[in-house]
Amino acid sequence: MDGRVDGRAKRATLQTVADEVGVSRTTVSNAYGRPDQLNKALRERIFEAARRLGYPGPDATARSLRRGRAGAIGLVFTETLSYAFADPYSVGFLRGVAEVAEESGTGLLLIPMPPGSGDPETAVRNAVVDGFCLYCVPGGHPAKELIRARGLPLVTTDETDDPSIPYVGIDERGSARMAAEHIVRLGHRRVAVMVDHVSGPGTTGPATLDEQRASDCADLRGRLAGYRDALDEVGVAWESVRVVAAGRNSRTAAASQSAHILDVAERPTAVLAIGDVLALGVLDACEQRGLVPGRDISVVGFDDVPEAERARLTTVRQPMGEKGRMAGRLVLEPPREEKVPRIKLPTELVVRTTTGPAPR
């Protein structure tokens, strides 16, 4: 009998070490956390005893509790991990967050909540973090309320969200408009759009207007609206624009769903893709069909991921890394002011060779 109420295995703790050396718990704690608070020789003796007893150093959880700091920020996203990382854009964003996190000795806790997975609540509730970054979490997601309820600093990158949540992103609509205006100026009038998915993931092929409006992703809606703005201006009816869903944000999916765009009568002369990964897929499909981008057909992406440059893809550049850094900073040091920050970072149209004058 060791008299403890729960049957845990006994482990060395601060107290164990303190007893061994014959000092107070506090002193042992200081030996680890504030070397200046005690005599150097004593510190050595403490370490030596710790080694002998197999004491692994202050327990991270206990330390977190006492200090009131978890030392990590939670990254919540509704995609599968592989998804989230398959897209270089996401990676860029993550990297940004990681950079600022690292500067302050903070870790990143990944909290994926793909649609099908059970009980996202628990994950959020048990996450030992100092704040959350929401990333691709649609407005009505059940976990969202829970996250807010935890009362920790919170930043989202999804546009037109609850205005009480700090936001960092870009002008989705305006940026998309830039892309479409470019196309329009080149004389294109028969235009198609490639998206990842409008309603649930997995839905592929042409999407109706209703479906477009019903999309739970504000960013997507913003971009579509931007395209529409530009097309409206030159009198192209949005109803005539075929919006095709790849089903998921992947190059191969986009390539295969490109059939709905490329293999139809009255083939569009330009394709607007809401992400570079999709645009690259469209380019693959063009290549298979012997269509030369920039001559036979124009393709515009969005994001400007590294691979876009290799493919000479015309696209909208958004500062993904900066977005991540910004978001990270906002979580780590929430501004004290009353008004909720809503930051829009600048974007830029990068014209390469996949766009050209509309063929007659």
Add this chain to the structure above:
Amino acid sequence: MDGRVDGRAKRATLQTVADEVGVSRTTVSNAYGRPDQLNKALRERIFEAARRLGYPGPDATARSLRRGRAGAIGLVFTETLSYAFADPYSVGFLRGVAEVAEESGTGLLLIPMPPGSGDPETAVRNAVVDGFCLYCVPGGHPAKELIRARGLPLVTTDETDDPSIPYVGIDERGSARMAAEHIVRLGHRRVAVMVDHVSGPGTTGPATLDEQRASDCADLRGRLAGYRDALDEVGVAWESVRVVAAGRNSRTAAASQSAHILDVAERPTAVLAIGDVLALGVLDACEQRGLVPGRDISVVGFDDVPEAERARLTTVRQPMGEKGRMAGRLVLEPPREEKVPRIKLPTELVVRTTTGPAPR
């Protein structure tokens, strides 16, 4: 004065709610964690009070401490985040870990420790996790000892490491040998090898034998040894094999460093790349030079990432996802047996079109 010794802002806690409702702390705790332990009506009253007081539910850190479970596993790697995610192989591995983690309601704490970054110790020490997965952490890394010292379950994916650490991986040497044997059977005798980096990251260009041997990455050494095995067998001296470092594991870096292979007198007829990403870069370089893979030159990769199929790349397939799942499981449920698990997963040569008979 609120009489508290440290000046923290007061927040609602279990006790606050308990007092408000007039029950014990335990009961409130049960309301959240064990609904069957109390009356349904009382439970509602508790929640109602919690809402009124703005109590966000049990504190994750405190819960972790008391329960003795952090609810996360730490993922330690020595690359930059962007690095780690840029490679589809890594992503596959991560995904595997994430899958099993998710099944048990566990999060993933990313702990990147790129060479230049300061104080990896703190990150490891403060990580609130139940175990660690080491990923690309070379043998002598300073953090390694620290991680072990924490006494938590630990799994590594780096070969020929300390035999006391559970390991899951593949037969690097044998697998590489398969790749090289394939090339050899096709009649190739002038062979080059493309690696990411031998000594520190950033070192590019041809690597000397000494540098190869000095590499801190056991996996790399294993693969090189495998290539060598096959070449030795047909009398190709390893000294005659040019080993070129791309500097980092990226497609563009590999493409540009391919000059050291493709633009030399007596150009090799086959290139063995220790990873698909590098192989793809080599293919890019070939394309630029008008060399047709499989005819003018043969290229073999390693990993079989999704993109390899698109590129019709001959490569060695390794079960990245399975590796991750395995590693995750080993951390989550460390086997009780005495002997340290050392698991080698099977690999397979996938022959596609980037390899062909040696040109005469």
Add this chain to the structure above:
DNA sequence: CACCGTTTCTGTATCGATTAAGTCTGTATC
């Protein structure tokens, strides 16, 4: 010697929760 500023440790309160074991209260069983 009284007074002072340091350096080095100790004591106590606290962080916010979970849990095994105990206390009551009624109800069912024999």
Add this chain to the structure above:
DNA sequence: GATACAGACTTAATCGATACAGAAACGGTG
């Protein structure tokens, strides 16, 4: 009418550490 028993809570003991106010010891000073 005594005993067992389930239901609904409460008690008390932790989990493992850190913060802060003090206290003892010490050398230097006028």
